[in-house]
Every structure is written in C-alpha cells, then in structure tokens.
Amino acid sequence: MEDVNDTAIEASGLTKTYGDRTVVDIDHLSIRRGEVFGLLGPNGAGKTTFVEMCEGYRRPTSGHLSVLGTDPTSGGSSWRSRLGIVTQETGAFDRLTVAEAVGHLAGFYPNPRSVAEALAMTDLVELADRLVDHLSGGQRRRLDLACGIVGRPELLFLDEPTTGLDPEVRRRLWSMIDGLRDAGTTIVLTTHYLDEAEQLADRVGVVAAGALIALDTPDRLGGHDANTTVVSFRPSAQTETLLATQEWERIDHDRVGIRSTQPAALVAELHRLGGEIDGLEVVRPSLEDAYLRLIEDHTAAFGQRHANEPTSYEARTNHSRTTEQRTDDSQEIAS
Structure with missing residues (x-):
C-alpha cells in the first residue's frame, strides 16, 4: 500500500x-x-x-x-x-494593473513568492504596470499562471x-x-x-x-498497442508469403501495414523477400x-x-x- x-x-x-x-x-x-x-x-x-x-x-x-x-x-x-488554481478563464481584476492583481492574490497566502518573482517566471515583467483589461488573450493567460503560482502551492x-x-x-x-x-x-x-x-x-x-x-x-x-510500430508498404508478389503469416491492416487503397514490436527485423525480412520495397514507411506511435x-x-x-x-x-x-x-x-x- x-x-x-x-x-x-x-x-x-x-x-x-x-x-x-x-x-x-x-x-x-x-x-x-x-x-x-x-x-x-x-x-x-x-x-x-x-x-x-x-x-x-x-x-x-x-x-x-x-x-x-x-x-x-x-x-x-x-x-x-x-493549493494553486489556474482555471480555463478568469474575468477578475480588469481595473488593476498586472502587478496589483498578482499582489492582491499574494495577500491570501502565508508565504507567497514576491510579485517580481511571479512576474519573472511568467514573462510578465514588462507588463507589470499595464491594466489587466488591456492585455491580449495570451498575456491574460500568463497572468492567470502568475496568480496560480504566487502562493508557493x-x-x-x-x-x-x-x-x-x-x-x-x-x-x-x-x-x-x-x-x-x-x-x-x-x-x-x-x-x-x-x-x-x-x-x-x-x-x-x-x-x-x-x-x-x-x-x-x-x-x-495504451499497453501493447501503444508500444508497437506500424511498418507499411505496397504489397507485391514477393511479400505475399510474409503477409500470409502476419496480421495486417489496410492503410489506404494500395498500402498495407503490419504492427510490430521489432520493426527493424520486419523491414530486414521485407528486403530479403522483395529487395527494394515500394512505399515503405515506418511510423512509431505517439501519445x-x-x-x-x-x-x-x-x-x-x-x-x-x-x-x-x-x-x-x-x-x-x-x-x-x-x-x-x-x-x-x-x-x-x-x-
């Protein structure tokens, strides 16, 4: 436990x-x-x-x-x-400056970061004296982050x-x-x-x-599927023998794919069977x-x-x- x-x-x-x-x-x-x-x-x-x-x-x-x-x-x-909380969107503090807004939030915490540190961490130093309602969307998002971290959560x-x-x-x-x-x-x-x-x-x-x-x-x-690589190619008479022994999937109208945890060995086998493989592509999975x-x-x-x-x-x-x-x-x- x-x-x-x-x-x-x-x-x-x-x-x-x-x-x-x-x-x-x-x-x-x-x-x-x-x-x-x-x-x-x-x-x-x-x-x-x-x-x-x-x-x-x-x-x-x-x-x-x-x-x-x-x-x-x-x-x-x-x-x-x-706790520190950064929500999807906030609408408060429009009539305060950036520094005033962060300073206001800092007052609710027993051991906050300095306003200067919070602004530096979120690239807001040059905007410290700008009114919040004059910020762009991206700048407001950075202000949300500064307010979320100022209390040392x-x-x-x-x-x-x-x-x-x-x-x-x-x-x-x-x-x-x-x-x-x-x-x-x-x-x-x-x-x-x-x-x-x-x-x-x-x-x-x-x-x-x-x-x-x-x-x-x-x-x-995702377990096993997330750790497999897809080897895709255009099948030929030479690769038919391999396809008969493997599970494969249709990638598009003229290409097939085989999922493998050993793609290098699979590609080597394809080359052994068919020489130059038409349309060969090896795609490793992402998150x-x-x-x-x-x-x-x-x-x-x-x-x-x-x-x-x-x-x-x-x-x-x-x-x-x-x-x-x-x-x-x-x-x-x-x-």
Whole structure:
C-alpha cells in the first residue's frame, strides 16, 4: 500500500451525478506528491468536474476523496492556502494593473513568492504596470499562471494552461512547470495538447464518459498497442508469403501495414523477400495515437447510443468554471 504521506490526491469509489447522469465514476486514482499528472479526455469527459471536486468546489455524490490529507469539502483556509488554481478563464481584476492583481492574490497566502518573482517566471515583467483589461488573450493567460503560482502551492491545478500562447512562450512555461516539479510541487495538468502532456507529465490518466479508462506513463499508455510500430508498404508478389503469416491492416487503397514490436527485423525480412520495397514507411506511435485508440475503443464498447449523447453535465450545459455555475455545489459545501 502506498504511504499516505507520499500521496497528494487519493480517490476511491468516487462518483458525481446530476439526476440520472453520472459525470464522474472513478474506481481508484492515486496521484503522488511531486509528480506532474496529466489528465486527458475529450470535452465533456468529466475532467473539470473531477478537478473541481479536488479543489473543494463540488461535493462528490459518493466515495472517498482526500487532497493533501484533507476532505476537500471540509478544507479550511489553511488547507486552501496550500493549493494553486489556474482555471480555463478568469474575468477578475480588469481595473488593476498586472502587478496589483498578482499582489492582491499574494495577500491570501502565508508565504507567497514576491510579485517580481511571479512576474519573472511568467514573462510578465514588462507588463507589470499595464491594466489587466488591456492585455491580449495570451498575456491574460500568463497572468492567470502568475496568480496560480504566487502562493508557493504544494499542489497546483493547471487547466489548459498554455491555451492561446505562442509557441515560444509556451515552451518557456513548460520549463517553468519542470522547475516547479523539481522544487517538489505536485501538478495536475489538464490539456488538449498531447505533445504538452508527453513533454511534461510523469503519468497520464485518460478519462472518458466520467471513467478513468487508462493510467500509465506517456510512453507506455495504451499497453501493447501503444508500444508497437506500424511498418507499411505496397504489397507485391514477393511479400505475399510474409503477409500470409502476419496480421495486417489496410492503410489506404494500395498500402498495407503490419504492427510490430521489432520493426527493424520486419523491414530486414521485407528486403530479403522483395529487395527494394515500394512505399515503405515506418511510423512509431505517439501519445496521440495511443490516446485516440483508447477513446475509439472505449466509445465502441460504450455503444453508439451513448456515443451520440452528451457524455456529461458539462457537455449539456457548455459548462465553464465560473462562480455562478458552481453556486449549488458551493452552497451545499458551505452549509
């Protein structure tokens, strides 16, 4: 059993339902302290609802949830001061300058970073005196990140943190996230950029229709299929013998592919049989390939009837993480 002191988030039998619709149904998930955990899944899969339960904004319907050793629904101000939260979008502080906004947030934490440090980490030093409502979309996103890290959180929730950022700034923020991890910060990252998850995450979990359908390191996600390479080519009379002994798939109208964990040996055998192989291509799978295969397999198993419906409360309501839309759950937690 994993030491509770090494665990940042522990969930078991965790559900969240709205009426007869189950939004989250996670049998077990343990996120270790100090790791970057990537949470992947299509829109409406339940990722945001799970994160909001961890943050204490939504009350689970059933099950156990512990975040930094505390039930989020009863966590007080001292527990909240250990969290950093970067939501998908914020609309506060428009009449403050960038430095004033970060300084305001810093005042809620017992041992915050200096405003100057938070601005430097997010490339906002030159914009310190600019009004927030004069920022571009990408600049606002960097301000969200500065507000999320200024309190020196033990646990940082990043919800699509690099959306709207240009590639250069995005890469610099990846370096910042690596630095936070190296300093011991636990990070839960939700993103639709699979290259981002592959670059940053120690482990990734894939959520679909509220369920955790896969959990592994990025290079091992999806099990055997994720670790195979596709060798494709145009078949000929010389390669027919090989195709008769292998499982193969149609790539396009005149090319076939064979999945192999030993692509070099397979290519050598093709050359032995047919000399120069027409249209030969060797494609190693990416995290995106594994992710899409998992989602496709889950959708097929879940059934076409469910696949054509919104998979969660979020999908039905175009759910966004605003205070107004959390009112019911927040009032329930506060009572």
